[in-house]
Amino acid sequence: MSLDRIDPAQYESQLADKLAAFKADFAGLGLPEPEVFRSAPLHYRMRAEFRLWHHGGRIDYAMFESAGDSKKVVLIEDFPAAAKPICDLMPRLRDTLQESEVLKRKLFQVEFLATHSGELMVCLVYHRPLGDDWVEAAQALADRFGVQLIGRSRKQKIVLGRDWLLESFELDGRTLRYQQIEGSFTQPNVGVNRQMLGWASRQVADAGGDLLELYCGNGNFTIALAPAFDKVLATEVSKSSVRAAHYNLDANGVDNVTMVRMSSDEISDALAGGREYRRMKEVALDSYRFSTLFVDPPRSGLDAATVELARGFDRILYISCNPVTLRDNVAALQDTHEIAAAAVFDQFPYTHHLESGLLLKRRA
Numbered sequence: 001m002s003l004d005r006i007d008p009a010q011y012e013s014q015l016a017d018k019l020a021a022f023k024a025d026f027a028g029l030g031l032p033e034p035e036v037f038r039s040a041p042l043h044y045r046m047r048a049e050f051r052l053w054h055h056g057g058r059i060d061y062a063m064f065e066s067a068g069d070s071k072k073v074v075l076i077e078d079f080p081a082a083a084k085p086i087c088d089l090m091p092r093l094r095d096t097l098q099e100s101e102v103l104k105r106k107l108f109q110v111e112f113l114a115t116h117s118g119e120l121m122v123c124l125v126y127h128r129p130l131g132d133d134w135v136e137a138a139q140a141l142a143d144r145f146g147v148q149l150i151g152r153s154r155k156q157k158i159v160l161g162r163d164w165l166l167e168s169f170e171l172d173g174r175t176l177r178y179q180q181i182e183g184s185f186t187q188p189n190v191g192v193n194r195q196m197l198g199w200a201s202r203q204v205a206d207a208g209g210d211l212l213e214l215y216c217g218n219g220n221f222t223i224a225l226a227p228a229f230d231k232v233l234a235t236e237v238s239k240s241s242v243r244a245a246h247y248n249l250d251a252n253g254v255d256n257v258t259m260v261r262m263s264s265d266e267i268s269d270a271l272a273g274g275r276e277y278r279r280m281k282e283v284a285l286d287s288y289r290f291s292t293l294f295v296d297p298p299r300s301g302l303d304a305a306t307v308e309l310a311r312g313f314d315r316i317l318y319i320s321c322n323p324v325t326l327r328d329n330v331a332a333l334q335d336t337h338e339i340a341a342a343a344v345f346d347q348f349p350y351t352h353h354l355e356s357g358l359l360l361k362r363r364a
């Protein structure tokens, strides 16, 4: 993201342009008028990562911007996209690192993760092995700023405290709690994420029956949607996300979800009666009466096998971070499904990226 583009005065017109482009992408596919969910104009990102630039005896946060064929280093004084606690910590952390040879030597990246609940994690990434002198200095740093601190270098990860944060926020009268593990996927814009969870919950409020969820991550949507269904089968490929999802089911008292670590093509194969999977041994697939499929895939969208799996569902709720692959998948389902509701979520202000949601229903 180019920093000079973070200009709240431009926010509404940029969002209007993105919305117009989104509607144009879906021309001919029967798109209803999308509901629009805005971001906070500043301090909306709960994650930020910077290179650490060593120059003339100083260290500074830096980003790279494309300049023709090459990359230009841009030093970062402040980053108003980041959540307030990250912005407040950034200069104090840099000045403290600057004073400590053991903490700043061969430090090349700094990553921040914050939660709405007020927790903060910092990950310092090095081009050298970390020893006891680093641990002692880093522990003092963690204590001073009250953060969870992680040091990383090749084949080394030192955790001072926890390698996860506990997020929590209100949704429709419930307090939802989520473990967020360092390095695993979490939605970057907490304000927009809450709006996505609210919209998705409303789309399935009267669904009943059972839910199949693919790409469930740490259970972000699973926890919010589970009360609308009798049973949920949720799948995800990343080990650490599945671990967090199990924690989150417990932490939220959700007991109607079975979680399985499976990729989307494996679960598509299993449901199509393909080979037997050891990880599915305890899952009585025949006992499910699926009314709804929920998917939130990576930018690549749904593969061909998963599109065919989706075709078998009366109701498909699809959250997407890439309108191009979403459009392709919806076009492939056009003969069997129509778009019943649409929404756009401005997760990534001041960029061309737009998150969106579609509810697809089987044609009469």
Ligand SMILES: C[S@@+](CC[C@H](N)C(=O)[O-])C[C@H]1O[C@@H](n2cnc3c(N)ncnc32)[C@H](O)[C@@H]1O
Residues within 6 Å of the ligand: 185, 186, 187, 214, 215, 216, 217, 218, 219, 220, 221, 235, 236, 237, 238, 241, 262, 263, 264, 265, 296, 297, 298, 321
């Ligand atoms: C956009 S994230 C959404 C995660 C979650 N729904 C959330 O809201 O935080 C996509 C998730 O898909 C997972 N993933 C990527 N490729 C996958 C695959 N082939 N099969 C299953 N999950 C996959 C990633 O690990 C990631 O957790």
